Amino acid sequence: MDAVAATARFDHPRASWLDPADGSLRDERELLTAMAGRQVVLLGETHTVPEIHRWQLHVATVLHFLRPNMAVGFEMFPRRVQPVLDEWIEGGLSTAAFLAKVEWETVWGFAAELYLPLFHFCRRHRVPMLALNCHRPLVTRVGKEGWDAVPENERDGLTPSAPATMAYRRYLAGLRFDRSASGEVDVSVVTDRFIRAQQTWDRAFACNIARALEVAEPPLVVGIIGRGHLEYGHGTPYQLRDLGVSSIGVLLSTARDHHEAPPLAGIADAVFRLDEPEPEIMPAKMAEMTAGERRKQVSD
Template sequence: MTDAATQFAHPRASWLDPADGRIRDERELLTAMADRQVVLLGETHSVLEIHRWQLHVATVLRFLRPHIAVGFEMFPRRVQPVLDEWIEGGLSTAAFLDKVEWGAVWGFDAELYLPLFHFCRRHRVPMLALNCHRPLVTRVGKDGWDAVPEDERDGLTPSAPATLAYRRYLAGLRFDRPATGEVDPSLVTDRFIRAQQTWDRAFACNIAKALDAADPPLVIGIIGRGHLEYGHGAPYQLRDLGVSSIGVLLPTASDHHDAASMVGIGDAVFRLDEPEPEIVPPGMAEMIAGARRKAANT
């Protein structure tokens, strides 16, 4: 049984500091985040309440620092011209989703993300395609980075090597074990690690590219939390690319947290309302579970 002293209480509608469990002042926290180069907003893709939270945070950050861009894991780099066309008002919602091949490329219900897309369009906030060509992930996982010719790497550079801590984290994530525990890293294969890092590197490379400007925007990243937690994933790859001013904000529906598991998870964690049922298209849950099993065991 866990000692009560190791638990952080987390009231609704508040930001918790994972380092010590104190409740942060929202104005102070988000003002500090607006001064970063990058603020990454983690998500569970199928939870509507999380996307509402992302929209609210993006709105506040834009008020504090109007020059922003919003990057999305959901879009591969090849559809960037479509995102630009959408922002300029040249497409209907239906035409936009069709041209980015939403159903084939992402598959989660578009209603989860449309408020974010319309926020960007309404305020002419650039949308950034952060992902890579999906077959590249499969190819790197199977054959390794060096086996891919340079002109077929979708603009990416090689990933910084995975740390032991990241391997343990991914093994814990895959088998639902404590993220900070001594999980056997051999539970996940090198193939799985390489694939995961290809996504991480894609997000980092495309964010870094947006920052390589005379007047760089604050880049807000809409990315799955498994790519962000504990400084692993995309933040680790961003630091390898020389981007060091990074904020990671995460949502939760829990009213208490184990203190040991919270240390280093991110800069702050927001307590949501109790989420509504997840919106998962028919067959998606089985497809995701099957893909994870295949990646972990091949």
């Protein structure tokens, strides 16, 4: 990498889409029209930031206008509650009854008010909601014992993950642990157990998205997923490609007014500049943790 590239700085004005490849600004209509032609568009989030959830709703609204045959998949729901999502879309539940039946407080736990506008959008427009997650104990078991130790009938409809790349290991190490003074990441701090668990989530989201595309007229599937499962083509996009789904868009948001070129390149198809986010809304237990403890507890 030459000295110019190493020190490149991309300015990012409010309410604009930035191309991470070269720092140019993308025309929103052109960008979202192109995204509406993909098989899958993944909208990354930090779970506790209200402004990101508003952005997801706005993007989903435009994509639905451009391509009405659309479904929205959510990391927040395990596959076993799919019948409840269907009931919600059909208007058969109050908001309180819906949250109770999906066991929101125990299964997910983040503030429901962050997500309810998007849930109501789906119901109002009869946009199918897809449960993308798997049974939580499966993640723990695969991490601890390995995939082959789990009987086929206990795999919650998943297939084995494609092997993790060294680049993904390095990325996860950077998420979970502070870099050294030289900026290097020690990949050895990320255990195989952690990688297996993380990839179980990645594969679950990918398998359930791919399953939704196996119909005569496939919808555009919009995925609402933690950004740690999406960035730099790792995680769920990598597992989707392994499943034969290649037309994938990844969109992210940021509140930063500028970016350094090397870290940004390849992170997503485009990044939207948000308004300054309001205070994060996080569960009380997480609010009590230090920033380092939160990074280790929540990898996405």
